Amino acid sequence: MxxxxxxxxxxxxxxxxxxxxxxxxxxxxxxxxxxxxxxxxxxxxxxNGLARNLRNLRTNVIIALMPNIQNPFFSEVIRGIEDGAREAGFHLLIGNTDGDRGKAKEYMALLDESLADGLILTTAQTDQAFLDEFAAHRPIVLACEYMEGSTIPTVSIDNISAARKVVKHLLALGHRRIAHIMGPNEVILSRARLAGYRQALQQHGLEVDEMLVQEGDFSLDSGYRVTRKLLSFKRPPTAIFAANDEMAIGAIRAIREHGLQIPDDISVAGFDDLTVSSFVSPSLTTIQQPRYEIGYRSVEMLIRLIRSEPLAQTQVVLDDSLVIRESSGVPKEHM
The missing domain is CATH 1.10.260.40 (lambda repressor-like DNA-binding domains)
Incomplete structure (x- = not known):
């Protein structure tokens, strides 16, 4: 049909x-x-003529879209969304898009079929112009990401500032050849964290060595593969900043297989502070995101939109924090 x-x-x-x-x-x-x-x-x-005629009636169902249901980052975000939805009397439908824009649009179309009342995107999975037009007439909230110039209500951290914070920590330890394993370039978060990495180096008077910027896909495997490539360079980095914890953990495995010690030979830092990050050995230096609060606050905003209630603010930026653990240390030449 x-x-x-x-x-x-x-x-x-x-x-x-x-x-x-x-x-x-x-x-x-x-x-x-x-x-x-x-x-x-x-x-x-x-x-559905009945749905169109009764469009003001609610289903009490909201949709939360994830790009990858296997990514543990989203578990706490979804838990926050679900708790907030239940408290307000709403049911939650979770959609996994695998980063496919067509899948995302199919879920979004459920709002027009009156099968759901509102939508939370945990990542911007389609072009900004389309999202802005779609959100102009429907209750939509963007969680985790912020799109410059967009009018869509958003809950996130300042990813540029947070990434800058990680790199400045590594610089303060004495590292100068700091590699960055970024996420997919088409993802807003990837570009924001790359911008923070670049800013930190430039503010320290260092030029960005483009060879040290390599693209991953947020997976353990890509962190592993990219790190093996970085370690093959004639002058390998003394520190690696990965755009998420999964890639950082993949990097740790590659470094160990290379016969190097962390952080004595090379430091590693990640982003997100997954639960596993404090249990890996060495424990991972990373950025802690308030993932549960992001989810909870985003559904609060969405329900206000569904109920046609005014929002106190449309762009909510939550605090993050740098968690320093065992994986980052002073480079050998500074010992």
Whole structure:
């Protein structure tokens, strides 16, 4: 059965535009409207008339989208969302997109089908223009990430500042060749943490060696593989800052297999402060994010949007903290 997403794709418009054509509440360019209607007819799309007529009734269901359900970072965020939702009398539907924009849009279309009341994105999984247009008429909150210039309500930390904090710690220990294993370049968080890394080096009067910036994918395996590459350089780094704890833990394994000691030969730092990060050996220096609070605060904001209540603020930036553990130390040349 065709969905609103299929109609939007065939008509080459956004889901928001299809919704406006169906509701008749907002004006749509006549040519665009005709294209949407033609697509609906071709696909034999029949929107749920009862749902459209009773759109003001609530399902008491909200959706939280994750890019990777296997990533342990999101477990505490989701727990915060679920607790907040239950307290407010809402049920939670969790969607795993595997980073697929098409999957994300299919879940988002459930709002237009009146099968859910609101949506929390734990990462921006589609382009900003689409998200801004979609969120203009629907209750949506972005958790964990912040998009510059966007009007979507957001709960996050300052990722640039937090990354800068980690690198400044390594610089203070005496490290000068600090590598950065970043996440996928298309992910906002990756670019923000890379910016913090660059800023810290530049503020210390150091040029960024682009060879020391390598892209991973937030997985243990990518941290392992990228670190093996870094250690093969003629002048390997004396410290590695990974954009998340999983890649940092993968880096630790690669360093050990290379016969090096942490932190005596090379320091490692991560980001997120996963539970396992205090149990690995050596324990991991990292940035602690208030993951539960991010989830809880984001669902509080979403429910206010669903209930058409005003928000005290649309951009909530929570505090992070640098947790210094055994994996970072003074480089050998400074001992």
């Amino acid at each position: 065709a969905t609103i997403h299929d109609v939007a794709k065939l008509a080459k418009v956004s889901i928001a535009t299809v919704s406006r054509v169906m509701s008749g509440a907002d004006p749509v360019n006549p040519k665009t409207q005709q294209r949407v209607l033609a697509a609906m007819e071709k696909l034999n799309y029949r929107p």
